[in-house]
Amino acid sequence: MATAVFRNSQMSEAEWEARQQLAACYRVFDMLGWSEMIYNHITVKLDEEGAFLINPFGLHFSEVTASSLVKIDIDGNKLDDSPYPVNRAGFVQHALFHRHLPDAHCIMHTHTTAGMAVSSVEGGLQPSNFYACNFAGQIAYHDFEGVTVRDEEGDRLLAHLGNKRVMLLKNHGILVMGKTLPEAFIKHWSLQRACEIQVATMSMGRPLLVDEAVVAVHQRDLHMAQVPGGAGAADFAAMVRKVDKIDTSWRN
Structure with missing residues (x-):
């Protein structure tokens, strides 16, 4: 387990709040079954130019705490005295989007079974269930090129993403971005649910696809079913x- 280290006097209140929110998110992902050994990443950009927080390579999501998160710059240099390394596969992809997309405050990438399954079939996510209809026309796709450790893949990732902020990495998994962490969380949760339901539906037979006109109405009216406070805020807080009923050590 990670050793608890509390906020030092040199750390700003804003950074500590970002660390606590991100650490909580790692624990939420683990609680929901979205861990993948010591791999996968959730990152949050700080107000400082080019700095962002990433999980320490070697810790399970269930071990991440606010103080153990690693602060790095956009070139991958550590900006704190963390004893933990950073997974290059996570840095290359996340730094790319944090560098080029001002609205990508939080980035989440996972290898969930359902997410990888749907990203590995022709046609990807289909508008065959409530949650999938949320994303119709809003998902980008990127062909699998192997583990993401090569900088030169970046241009293609950006080109394929375009103006979208949700991507299925073919044969690989889920990638979502948000202007806030809760917004990215609710995107990931909804996309994960859409994928789970599609996998279940396809196991029973040919899915019923929702008409494009109905999808348009659905997307138009979605905001009326949201709780005030910003996208995903109430969901993430819940x-x-x-998580706090299980373990509060993430706060350290």
């Missing part, structure tokens, strides 16, 4: 309360 999940953090559940």
Whole structure:
């Protein structure tokens, strides 16, 4: 387990709040079954130019704490005295989007079973269920090129993403971005649910696809079913309360 280290006097209040929110998110992902050994990443950009927080390579999501998160610059240099390394496969992809997309405050990448399954079939996500209809026309796709450790793949990732902020990496998994961490969280949760339901549906037979006109109405009206406070804020807060009933060590 990670050794608890509390906020030092040199750290700004804003950074500590970002660390706590991100650490809570790692614990929420683990609680929801979205861990992948010591791999996969959730990153949050700080106000400082080019700095962002990433999980320490070697810790399971269930071990991440606010103080153990690693602060790095956009070139991958550590900006704190963390004893942990950073996974290059996570740095290359996340730094690329944090560098070029001002609205990509939080980036999440996972290898969930359902996410990888749907990203590995022709046609990807289909508008065959409630949650999938949320994303119709809003998902980018990127061909699998192997583990993402080569900088030169970046141009193609950006080109394929375009103006979208949700991507299925073919044969690989889920990638979502948000202007806030809760916004990215609710995108990931909804996309994961869409993928789970599609996998279940396709196991029973040919899925019923929703008409494009109905999808348009659905997307138009979605905002009326949201709780005030910003996209995903109430949802994420509810999940953090559940995590706190299990373990509060992420706050350290």
